[in-house]
Amino acid sequence: MMRTLYRSAQAIGRVCPEALKKPLRGEYDSVSNRFLERPLFLAEIALQRLMGHRYLEWYAARLNKDETTGRELAERPVMESGDEDLEALRRLGLEPHHTLYEFGLGFGRSAQHFIAYLDQGHYAGNDITANRVRMFREYLDLRGLADKQPEMHVTRDNSFDWVAGRTFDYIWCGAVLCHMPDEDVAEVLSNIRRIMAPHSIFLMTDTHLVGQDHIVRYTSKDWFRPANWYRETGEACGLVAEDVSDMLSFGKGSHHVATPLGEAGGFKMGTHLIKYTLPENP
Numbered sequence: 001m002m003r004t005l006y007r008s009a010q011a012i013g014r015v016c017p018e019a020l021k022k023p024l025r026g027e028y029d030s031v032s033n034r035f036l037e038r039p040l041f042l043a044e045i046a047l048q049r050l051m052g053h054r055y056l057e058w059y060a061a062r063l064n065k066d067e068t069t070g071r072e073l074a075e076r077p078v079m080e081s082g083d084e085d086l087e088a089l090r091r092l093g094l095e096p097h098h099t100l101y102e103f104g105l106g107f108g109r110s111a112q113h114f115i116a117y118l119d120q121g122h123y124a125g126n127d128i129t130a131n132r133v134r135m136f137r138e139y140l141d142l143r144g145l146a147d148k149q150p151e152m153h154v155t156r157d158n159s160f161d162w163v164a165g166r167t168f169d170y171i172w173c174g175a176v177l178c179h180m181p182d183e184d185v186a187e188v189l190s191n192i193r194r195i196m197a198p199h200s201i202f203l204m205t206d207t208h209l210v211g212q213d214h215i216v217r218y219t220s221k222d223w224f225r226p227a228n229w230y231r232e233t234g235e236a237c238g239l240v241a242e243d244v245s246d247m248l249s250f251g252k253g254s255h256h257v258a259t260p261l262g263e264a265g266g267f268k269m270g271t272h273l274i275k276y277t278l279p280e281n282p
C-alpha cells in the first residue's frame, strides 16, 4: 500500500508546478517526505511497536532492502569520503597500534580508512544492517584490505554482549545516534562503559540544527539533537562528556556548519563531536 501511495504522490508531484511545491516543501527536502513518507513511516513504526518490535528492527529491515554489491559500492561517490573521520581521530591521539571499535559501521565509508591505518586485527565494529556489513566485506576484498582482519558483527540490540569482557582504546560512532530514538541513545551511552577501560576515549559525531535548543524529529529516521543534549545525556549515564567539535576535520562526507535544509532555508545543519571518558572515581 505504501508503494502505491508513494508512486501516486510522485506522479502528482511530476505535474504539480514548482511554484506550488516550493512553499509546501518548506523546511523539508521534498513535499512527499513532509506529507506522505514521514507520517506513514511513523504510523508503521507505531504499529510495529504495538506488535512488540523495536524501532531498530524496523530501521534495519528498511536498510536491508539495499542489495548493492561490493563492486557497485566501490563506484559510489560516498566512498570517496570518510577520511575526515580518521583525521579527527588522529587529532585526538589515535595511532596505528591502538585498538578501535566502531559502533554503526554502515557500509564502511569511514571504516575503510580506519582499517587501512590501523595495525592488523586492531579494528572491530558492528551494525544492525546485515546487507551493509556484507557489501563492505566484499568491498574490502576488492581493495585488498581483508588481510587486515577487521572484526565485524551484525547485531540486534545495544547491549555490547558480542564483545563482552573486552575493552578498546578508542570507540567511534559517526552519524548513528541521530538515527535512534532517545531511549536507545541512552541505552548506548549507558552500555558503552562495558567496552571502555579507564584510558578509553569514545567519540561520537552527529549533525544538529544550528541555533535550535530542542530535538527535531526531521523524518521517521532522523533526529536532530543539540550537541548539549548528547553531552548532558552522556553525563546522566555516568560518563564525562566534552564538546570537542573544534577537532573536526571537514571533508567531502561531512556536513559543513550551516548547510541549509529544504526550501525555506530556516533549518541549517551543523556537525558536532563529543568526547566521552569514564570518570576517574566512579
Ligand SMILES: C[S@@+](CC[C@H](N)C(=O)[O-])C[C@H]1O[C@@H](n2cnc3c(N)ncnc32)[C@H](O)[C@@H]1O
Residues within 6 Å of the ligand: 056, 059, 060, 063, 103, 104, 105, 106, 107, 108, 109, 110, 126, 127, 128, 129, 132, 155, 157, 158, 173, 174, 175, 176, 179, 180
Ligand atoms: C548514516 S549510517 C552511518 C554509517 C557510518 N558510521 C558512516 O559514517 O558512514 C547509519 C548506520 O547506523 C546503523 N545503526 C543504526 N542503529 C544502530 C544500532 N542500534 N546499532 C548498530 N548500528 C546501528 C545503520 O544500520 C546504518 O548503517
